[in-house]
Amino acid sequence: MALVIVQQEEEAEDVAQEVFIEVYQTIDRFREESRLSTWIYRITTSKALEHHRRRKAKKRFAFITSLFGSENEVLHEPADFHHPGVALENKEQMKLLFGAIAALPESQKVAFTLHYLNQASYQEVAEIMQNTVSAVESLLHRAKQNLRKQLNTYYTEFNKP
């Protein structure tokens, strides 16, 4: 989950460590209103998004400072993300799909990842995102529309007779 959001293995491990620490330190505040897994997913999502935002801000700052001096280098985008769990024959297609997921707005990205990667039901996604089921359905619909738009060229290419 965190790996798909941050799309960098070292950063995903950092997120995983922070999630463990947060759970360890705040488990006494868990009120059992939801399932433990829902609570952990919620922490993971917010930590991963926080990391991702911080990296983007850092990148913007580095770019601005690079305009004013020669010593600051622009942070380069990491190379194309490859999930270690993807089968070899699907690698190319999945690389494109992960690239498109990365470009989605945050809420759509979270809903899509939870539903497709973590196989969470609409109800579970709604609980994790503290939203309604209809809102989740709408988010997923828009996410798929956006992915289709982004991947349309590749889709026709992959489907050439």
Added chain:
Amino acid sequence: MNPSNNPSDQHESWENWFDQLKKIEPAKPRPFFYTRLQARLSARTEPSAVLPWWLRNPGYALGALCLLVGLNVAAAVASDWAAERVPETDQYTYEEFASEYQLNRQGLYADE
């Protein structure tokens, strides 16, 4: 994915593409993940060595702070009180000085 212009077929083939995410094996942490996690956790939970042991307890720290504030307030009040006091006028007259050191002229020439 099968090539087709039929919208429902297209929808299905897109769904097939997205469903491939479900077949991905979950990523595993790198070796020694728990060792690194434990080190990070203990680094966060270990009390700071800079502060003395009695200041690491919030009760003691609060007590020390109250004492410090109390002493400051007391010092300020005491200095105000001292400033308000009217300085005593010097009553040390010549006669008193002379009597203290027994410089009574008459006494010196008493035999005369």
